[in-house]
Structures are given as C-alpha cells and as structure tokens.
Amino acid sequence: MIEVSHISKSFRVDGMTIVQAIHDVSLTVDQGAFITLIGPSGCGKSTLLNLICGLMEPDTGTIVLEGDPSAKRLGRVGYMLQRDLLLPWRTLLGNLLLGPEVSGQPLERARAQARELLPLFGLDGFEDAYPSALSVGMRQRAALLRTVLCQQELILLDEPFGALDALTRRTMRSWLLEVWSRLNHTIIFVTHDIDEAIYLADEVHVMSPRPGTIVQTTRIELPRPRREEMVNDRLFGEYRTTLLQALGV
Amino acid sequence: MLESHLDKSLEQRIRARRTMARVLPPLVLVLTLLVIWQLGVRVGNVDKWLLPAPSDIASAGWDARSLLWPHVLQTATETLLGFALALAVGFGLGMLIDASPLINNALYPLLVASQTVPTVAIAPLLVIWLGYGLLPKVLVVALVCFFPIVVSTADGLRATDGELVNLLSTMGASRQAILFKVRLPDALPSLFSGVRIAVTYSVVGAILGEWVGASAGLGIFMLRATNSFRTDWVFVSILITALLSLALFASVSLLERRLLGWYYRAAHQEKWEEVDTKGKTS
Ligand SMILES: Nc1ncnc2c1ncn2[C@@H]1O[C@H](COP(=O)(O)OP(=O)(O)OP(=O)(O)O)[C@@H](O)[C@H]1O
Ligand SMILES: [Mg+2]
Numbered sequence: 031m032i033e034v035s036h037i038s039k040s041f042r043v044d045g046m047t048i049v050q051a052i053h054d055v056s057l058t059v060d061q062g063a064f065i066t067l068i069g070p071s072g073c074g075k076s077t078l079l080n081l082i083c084g085l086m087e088p089d090t091g092t093i094v095l096e097g098d099p100s101a102k103r104l105g106r107v108g109y110m111l112q113r114d115l116l117l118p119w120r121t122l123l124g125n126l127l128l129g130p131e132v133s134g135q136p137l138e139r140a141r142a143q144a145r146e147l148l149p150l151f152g153l154d155g156f157e158d159a160y161p162s163a164l165s166v167g168m169r170q171r172a173a174l175l176r177t178v179l180c181q182q183e184l185i186l187l188d189e190p191f192g193a194l195d196a197l198t199r200r201t202m203r204s205w206l207l208e209v210w211s212r213l214n215h216t217i218i219f220v221t222h223d224i225d226e227a228i229y230l231a232d233e234v235h236v237m238s239p240r241p242g243t244i245v246q247t248t249r250i251e252l253p254r255p256r257r258e259e260m261v262n263d264r265l266f267g268e269y270r271t272t273l274l275q276a277l278g279v
Numbered sequence: 280m281l282e283s284h285l286d287k288s289l290e291q292r293i294r295a296r297r298t299m300a301r302v303l304p305p306l307v308l309v310l311t312l313l314v315i316w317q318l319g320v321r322v323g324n325v326d327k328w329l330l331p332a333p334s335d336i337a338s339a340g341w342d343a344r345s346l347l348w349p350h351v352l353q354t355a356t357e358t359l360l361g362f363a364l365a366l367a368v369g370f371g372l373g374m375l376i377d378a379s380p381l382i383n384n385a386l387y388p389l390l391v392a393s394q395t396v397p398t399v400a401i402a403p404l405l406v407i408w409l410g411y412g413l414l415p416k417v418l419v420v421a422l423v424c425f426f427p428i429v430v431s432t433a434d435g436l437r438a439t440d441g442e443l444v445n446l447l448s449t450m451g452a453s454r455q456a457i458l459f460k461v462r463l464p465d466a467l468p469s470l471f472s473g474v475r476i477a478v479t480y481s482v483v484g485a486i487l488g489e490w491v492g493a494s495a496g497l498g499i500f501m502l503r504a505t506n507s508f509r510t511d512w513v514f515v516s517i518l519i520t521a522l523l524s525l526a527l528f529a530s531v532s533l534l535e536r537r538l539l540g541w542y543y544r545a546a547h548q549e550k551w552e553e554v555d556t557k558g559k560t561s
Contacts, residue, residue, distance in 0.1 A: 083449045105451020115446050119464050119541040132452035132460065162545040180450055 031061045031184055031216045032082065037091030038241075039077055051077040053241035054091075059218060061183070064210060066219045066227040068273065069237030075220045076112065078242070079186045082218070083107040095184070105133060108182040108215075112189050114173040116161035122172055123157040129180035144179055150209060151175045167198050174206075178213060187219045191226070200258065203229055207256055224277075225261055228252075228269045236276040246276035331511040339511035340518070351519055353496040357413060357485040358523065361420020365477060369425040370470075373432025383433075394426050398484070402491040416488035416496070423484035424477035431473025435466025468542050471535045478531050482524045 034057040040050045052074035059065055067075055080086050082093060084103030095103050108129075116125045123144060130140035148154045151171045161169055170190055177185055190206075191199045203226055210217060221227050227234045228250055236246040250269060252260055260266055313333045319325070320332040327335060340347070372390070376383045398419060405415035439462045447457045489498025497516045504512035536543070 080445075085445055085448060104448055107449065109446070109449040111442055111446055113442060115440075115443055117443075117461065117464070118545045119539075128447075128460070129450045132447060132450045132456045160541055160544055162541075 031063070031096065032057075032059050033092075033094045034058070034078075034082065035092050035094075037081060037088035037093060039074070039081060039086065039088050050241040052081075053243045055237075055242070055244055056091075057235065057244065059184075059216060061216055062214060063232045064207075064217045064219065064230055065233045065235060066221055066231040067235050067237065068221055068224065068227040068277070069242060070239050070277070071222070073237045073239050074242030075237060076188055078237075079109065079188055079218065079220065083109045083186055085109075106182060106184075108177040108180045108185040110173050110177040110185070110187050110190055112192060114161075114169045114193075116169055116172060116176075118161055121158050121160055122153060122164070125161065125172060126157075126176050126179055129176060133180065135181065140179060144175070147175055147178065150212070152205075166193055167202065170194065170202070174209075178209075178215070184216045184218070187217060189220050189222065192222070199223070199226065204256070204258065206230065207254075211255070224270055224273050227273065228266060229256055229261065234269075234273060236273060246272075248272055248276075328508045328510050331514060336511050336514045336518070339509075340515040343512065343515065347500065347515070347519070350495055350497050350500045350516075351523075353493075354482065354485050354489070354498070354520075355523060357416040357488065357496065358420055358481045358527070360413070361417040361484060362424055362478060362481045362527075364417060364421040365424035365428055365481075366474070368421065369428025369473075369477070370432050372425070372429045373436065373470075376429070376433040377436040390426065390429060393422075398423055398487060399491075402488055405488075406492045411492050411494065415491075416485055416493065419488035420481050420484040423480045423487075427473040427476040428470070429473075431469045431471075431476075432466065435469030436462055438469065439465050468539060471531070471539065475528065475531055475535075478527045479524055481527065482520055486520060 034055060036054050036056055038050065038053050038055075040048050042048050055074075055078060057065075057078075067078070069075055077086075081088050082103070084105075084107065092099060093103065095101055095106060116122075117128070120128070123141070126144045127137060127140055129135075130137060145157070148157060151174070153168060153172060153175065156164065156168070161172070164172065170193070174187070174190060177187075191202050194202060207230060219227075219230055231250050234248045234250060235244050236248075237243065238245045248269060252263070252265060317332050317334060320330055331339070372386065376386055401422060402415070402419050405418055409415045409418070443461050443465070444457055447461055452460070485496065486498035486501070489496035490502060493499050497520055501513055501516040504510075504516065
C-alpha cells in the first residue's frame, strides 16, 4: 500500500538553527493493515504523517504510494489531523461533504453515503446540527467520518482520541475497530497511549525522541476481533513490557 | 422528566423583559437629557439662535420637511454609492495584499500614508478635477471608508488556521477552493468589524464632500442654515445625519447577524441561569 524508505526531514527554526525532526525512517504498510505509531511528544509523529500524505516532501529518501514512485500524494490519502477542524459555519452534513466537494465527487451519492454511515458513527439525527452543539467525542467521530468520505484507501489518524477522557477513549477504540472491519481501510494511527497502541494494531512501531526514528517494530498476535478483556491477558502484558522498554521508560 | 420547558407565554414575557432591559436604559437617558435641555432653555430664556429647545428643533424639522427631503436623498445616495465603492475596492485590495507578499510590501505603506492625508485637503482637489457633481462626493466617502475594509479583509485572511488549509490540501483542494471554502468564510467576522467601522464614517464623509462644493445635500443645508443663523435647522441636519448613520450601522449589524449566525453560536455557549421559582411551571 505504502512504502516509506529511509526518509529524513529537517526544519529551519527562526531562519537560523536547523532541527532534524525525523531521521532515516522506513515503514511498509500492507493493504488493509492497522498499524500504530507511538513515541514521546515532539518526536516527529505528525511530521511523518505530513510527509506520507504529501503536505511535505522528505529531504532524503522516498515515499511510494501504491507502487507508483512519481505519483502525487496530495488528495490520495485521507488524513485526520490532531484537532477536529470542523468548519463552524457548516452543519455536520456540510462538513462531511467537504471532501467530496473539493475533489469533485458526485454530491448526491456522497450525501447518500454520509447518511448511510451516520448511525455507525453515532451521529444519527445530528446532520443539521452545527459543530458547536456537538460533544467532543461526537466531533471526533464526525472528523473521522469526514475523512472516510474522502474515499481514500489509506487513512492517517493523528491522535484522534487525544482530547477525550479515559472512559470515552476505551469505548472509542472498540468502535474504531468495528468501523475498520466494516470499511476495509488501511490505517496508520498515532497515539501516546501504550494500551491503545497494542489494542488496535497489527503492528506497533515505536519512535525514539527527536530526531525521531523507528527503534522497534512489534507484531501484535492477539486474535481479532479484539475485546476489552484482552488488556488483562498475559500476552498483552508482555507486549506492554516490550514497548515500555523500547520507549525507555 | 429532568428537562422541562417554560410555557410559551412565560417565555415570551421573559424575552420581552430582556429586550426592555436592553432598550430602556439608553432611552431613559436620552429622554432625561432632552427634558433637562428643554427646561434649561425655557427657564434660562436662552435665545433661539443661540440654542433652540428640542421642541423648537422638532417643529422646525417638521415644517421644513419638504425642503429637507431632496437634501436627505442626495446625501443618502452619495453615501451608499461611496460606501459600495469602498467595499468593492477595499475588499479587492485586501485580497490582493493577501495574494502576494510583494504586493503587500509595496501597497501597505502607501495605504497607511494615504490615511495620514486629511480628507479636507483632498476634497477640494477632487472638486477642482471632477467638478461639482455626484462623483467627487462619492469618492470622498469611498476614501474615508475603504481603509478599515482593506485592513480587516487582509487581517482576516492572514489569520486563517494553517491546519485547516493543510486539511483541505490533503483532500486535493486547489488554492481557489481553499480560498472560497475556508479562508473567506473564516475571514468574514473580521471583515464585518471593518465594515461596521467604515459605515459609521460614511455619512460624515458625504457631508464633508458637500461642504467643499455642492448644490444639494445635508452638508449644504447645514452650511446655509449656519450662514443664516437658523440654529434650529443646523440641529435638524445634525439629527438626520446621526439617524442616517445609525440606520446604516443597524443594517450592517442585521446582515452580520444573519450571515454569521454560526459565529455567534460558536462564541456564545448555552446560557445557564437560575430559574426564578415563581416562574416555574408544574
Ligand atoms: N512546520 C514545521 N516547522 C518547523 N518545525 C516543525 C514543523 N513541524 C514540526 N516541527 C518540529 O519538528 C519536531 C517534531 O514535531 P511533530 O509535530 O512531528 O511531533 P509529534 O511527535 O507529532 O509531537 P506531539 O506528540 O506533541 O504531537 C518538533 O520539534 C517540532 O517543533
Ligand atoms: Mg503530533
């Protein structure tokens, strides 16, 4: 699906000092996989996602999307940024149709699909509500549905549950897996939360502090569908220990 | 049931009370001042050409209504045309400034400098160049009004959330789509505050343009009234000027409320207050 090889990226800060955000990162994600990316704050996780979706180009290394090295990536990867970024002047439905509008998809079909998916995203009956009237959890789900409606196979999620309380997070992660199993996306998911990283993933990638590089990749062999009780399994505990070690805490 | 609504008539009464609470204080203040003015003039026996009483002004205005009407119309026309021009030019310049840093650097100092030249100095020049017709007045109004519109458009566009732009880019949006779908709507609240400032200056701009040379308009009426010591007419024209400005300001605010409902909704969360128990329904 996507193949990232040996990419590095630096930023110039205040026109003077150069800060290397990520260094020699390689990552291969197969079609339909769910991989999570975990690392300390500021280690370059968002930068990596920005590079993958084409908002930036790497200084060195290559990113190959669907086997085509020369292809333009902007507009071909669904990206949900850290903040929900719903437009306050549009209703929920208006927000959901943003992607189809700018990419020129037929709007009638997009609208029908949006309505069809509203119940799965727990937003049924809110299509005419403005974002300011929605709870934080609903806004997050709305942002995800907006991303889904962009009709891309690969979806990048940057700490989508970061703003939620611990209880809501737990229900949201099971829900996210249900969405994923129904809609068959390939997902790269960034998080700070170790349990969340294990619970969701086929594969967890651990990043080091800046300059971020992938220090460990762990395949998660827990059976699917995942259930909340699994966090108490011995295997889950072993993964947790491994990840904590890799993170150096 | 945890949530209950107050019954309709009570809700209406509460709403009416709120409106009163907003409208009543300024109304009472103005009325009090008028009464003091009226009494002061009558008791102190002040000459009418020095300071006419409110009642004198009102009756003078009423008597002169057919004389006044063409002047009011003239000033209103100049104001509206000038304001429309300022809106178009100001908005266009604001977009240009946003479009390229080069234009911004070239234009901004010039625009600021243009504001330091007093309009009273420019107005006579316009008359010399363009004669006594409608055009120079329209231009004076536009000159007075366009600057806040340029600045608020440019500032509003500059303040766009970069992440929002990124999001649209990942969706494959063109620069144009980003401008129209995200940046312009996002800049509207800022633009409107500029327009509100501009519109309050606009009528005064028209009057200023008329003072320099015109055959009709409230400015001319005011000038003639002053020259013939008709102080009551001076006050009448001041009053009409104020009313015109207020009406324009109110129209802009109304339009803003309509267009930017989302903005006010997002800014003002639900208001929670104690229920006065006498008003509670069973
Ligand atoms: N556009 C940019 N310009 C300059 N520096 C940047 C830019 N984007 C990121 N950086 C720098 O790169 C480093 C990595 O940032 P990034 O946002 O990718 O980290 P992160 O892992 O997503 O952090 P967090 O967990 O807090 O979201 C930081 O030091 C940041 O200051
Ligand atoms: Mg980040």
